[in-house]
Amino acid sequence: MLSKKLPPLQSVLLLVSRSASNLARHKYDVIVVGGGHAGTEAAAAAARVGAETLLVTQKIHTIGALSCNPSMGGVGKGQLVKEVDALDGLCGRAADSAGIYFSILNRSKGPAVWGPRAQLDRQRYREFIQLELLSTPRLTVLEGSVEELLITEPNPDEAGQHRITGIRLANGSQSISADSVVITTGTFLSGSLFMGQTTSPGGRMGDAPSGTGLSQTLSERLGLRMGRLRTGTPPRIEKDSVDFSLAQLLPPDEHPTPFSFLNTHVRCKPEEQLPCHLTYTTPGVERVVRESIHLNCHIQQDAKGPRYCPSIESRVLRFPGRQHQVWLEPEGVTSDLLYPQGLSMTMPPDVQLRLLREIPPLHRAEIRVPGYGVQYDFVCPTQLSPALQVKSTQGLFLAGQINGTTGYEEAAAQGLWAGVNAARQALCMPPAALSRTESYIGVLVDDLVSRGVTEPYRMFTSRAEFRASLRPDNADLRLTLKGFEEVGCVSSTRYQEAVRVRDSLHDALSALQSLALSNSKWTEILGDIGISERKTNVALTGMDLLRYNEVTFEMLATFFPERLSAYMEFAQRLKIEAVYKPHCDLQRKEIERIQREENMSLPQDIDYMSLPVSLSLEVREILDRVRPSTLGAATRLQGMTPAAILHLLRYVRQTERQERRTHRTRPEQKEEREGELCARNVSLPQ
16 A cells, blocks of 8 residues: 655655654754755664664655656666665665556566666655655654764773764754764765866855765764765756657556565556657767867766766767667656656756757757756765764764765665664664675665775676576565564564565465476466476476466466466566576575685685686685685675675585696506496496
8 A cells, every 4th residue: 555645845844843853852863964865764773773863864855755756666776675675774665656667677688687667757756755755754854954973982891982972963952862873964064066167165066065064074073985976967957848759769668667575556647747858969969079078077087987878978088979769758747847757967067958959859948957967075985884883983974976886776775775784883783784785775885885986886686696586576574574583673564564465475486386287288278388398297387387488377367266376476586486496496405505615715825816707806815815714705805796705615526626636646547436336337447
């Protein structure tokens, strides 16, 4: 079920303002700084764990704002949203409430790499997030700017760590104590806005950056290594000025798929979804970029920009002569603006208009808000623990773009995990852990803290070695039960629903497995579905049959209603589970093998640089430099992945077998050969 009907935004703001004006305490378990995607998830998660939590944000009415693209999900990113939802986070349910266009990307490929995605109504999304925060027990919201972190000097009894004690607001008149603080400043940490040759302080158009004192505390007092990154946003175009007849229509999915496991449908009815359109850049776009490059100071800066969502200037300079896709996406049900995804730009406004009008559907386009660039400080994330706590400062956690990531989904995932662990730290509980073998969140966190970033980090399915088992459809089975039983961030209502789903799926899979018939019988029932002749005399189960493309669970339930009809609500999940079961079983064995072989010695004379190309050059360089003594030591090296460890394990074992064969004496070889032949009742030739 979807959450209750939302009140007008003005009512939400009035309620939030009242909660902020009645700040009754000056000591909290957790303080979260920033009200973006990372901050809202962190604050809500900390409160769900049981911590008295304060969310401090510069402007209450921008809590939950979609600063750039009005969308959620995608390939890799959609998996993160599903996992945040499985851990009782907010963004999945908010997207179901605010979505106006739903689609599954990569549907032509396997379900493991499907990418749930939705275009969102900006106002509806913001309203949902704000109302959810207001209804969260133990959570207070305060409007203000944090100027300084209150930190003790290193204590020898605490391994020389600093310790966080609270925050001081920008006016200097109020200090608020806390056991844990989560910093989620996004692009606001010493942020600067760029448009043409004009530069001004800010983290978003119309919003000031965070105080310089916060950045100085992190870099100077705590000595954290910091860097500078950049991003940008496209101009917003008046919808009535666009000629959609010259663009390709991209209809949404006929039946929207919800993000949240609690929802069976989304708020927007299928027929109410708004279409998107696709168009392309032209040689005129490249000409305008090149003619105006001297007027664009943002693109000439040294700060790294996002590789996978670059500005149109960066694309033109990097890929000359190429057409680039531009998606024309609606900003809301009542909005008269379009978001031209793929046209992030920072040139002067008059040049932006010239560029837009070089694209056929936009030949009469009018700009409501010009595009601009943002540069901001980030903290090198290798200085964080897997709990997203700063290693040198007890109780200080970082989440979102401050860690060098890009995107709402990556920020939300980090925010939830930092909020969980900040609360557990404040409540004297051990940190929670998620491995990269069980979640995309684990992959994200491990990549950040073990490898760091040189450019804004974006999630892809290719980053997850075990993606066959980390699918969007099973995030609840992987994480909800753990979130309730071990982490403490999941409500009993969601937990009970996850238990029901788990038990029902288990019963359904058992029923399918017990449904065993001969090949001829299945052919008699279902017709010719291409069963291999080699399996003619082998009994095939319902699970086996579901692995065939032509067979659906609904087909099997039609012929065996007494066994299967009770599980129709899980038809698609059962089909996916059957298809991926062999792959998941193999991956599970590989994980167990790595765990069993942790104490295996690694020869010190291995020529790592000559290892097979299945190990990346980066991994081989790490191994060659450190030369770990055991497989377990290799797993703990910065930059190593489970896939790399598995390749290393196979290589060492294969090398050992080859050496044993090479060094065996002729009598030993003959004895072994005799043993093999005796087992087959074959005589050894004289």
